Amino acid sequence: MAEFTIRPARPEDADAAFTLFADWQRAVLGEVEIQREMFMSSRAAADGLFVAETANGLVGDVAVRGNGIDVGVAPGWRRRGIGTALLTAAEEAATEDPVLLVGVAHEPSAAPFAQANGRSRGRFPACE
Numbered sequence: 100m101a102e103f104t105i106r107p108a109r110p111e112d113a114d115a116a117f118t119l120f121a122d123w124q125r126a127v128l129g130e131v132e133i134q135r136e137m138f139m140s141s142r143a144a145a146d147g148l149f150v151a152e153t154a155n156g157l158v159g160d161v162a163v164r165g166n167g168i169d170v171g172v173a174p175g176w177r178r179r180g181i182g183t184a185l186l187t188a189a190e191e192a193a194t195e196d197p198v199l200l201v202g203v204a205h206e207p208s209a210a211p212f213a214q215a216n217g218r219s220r221g222r223f224p225a226c227e
Contacts, residue, residue: 103176105184108148108160113139115157116150123171147192151181161185166195183215 108116117138124131133141142148142162151159151172159172159181168189172182 103151103153103158103179103181103184105149105151105181105188108142108150112150112157112160113142116142116160119157119160119171119173122173126174146194147189149185149188149192151176151185159185161189163189163193166193168193 117135120133120138121131121135124133141164145162145164147161147163149161150157153176158176159170161168161170163169168186170182170185170189172185
């Protein structure tokens with residue numbers, strides 16, 4: 100198991116969190132569609148933000164808004180329990196019963212992750 104820490108996000112984590120998100124967009128969507136300003140606005144509206152940190156820096160983050168959870172882990176750090184730990188932190192911070200993992204339809208590894216964590220629904224709001 101990887102050594103990592105889950106903690107509430109701090110303002111100084113924002114750039115690293117956006118870099119993770121931008122890398123995901125390039126890998127999955129082919130380009131960065133949601134720019135930094137929109138990403139930061141979304142983070143500001145979140146009910147809870149948490150990050151996964153290792154000796155190498157930030158390797159994952161999660162945001163919870165209402166009943167939606169958006170979790171991301173850097174590809175080289177997946178399948179080590181980080182996503183599940185982030186999801187647990189988000190569920191504990193949720194102001195509504197979290198039932199929706201955001202982005203499941205676009206990320207091939209997300210559906211098995213969602214199912215393993217008792218979720219089966221997902222959406223990608225930028226495409227609605």
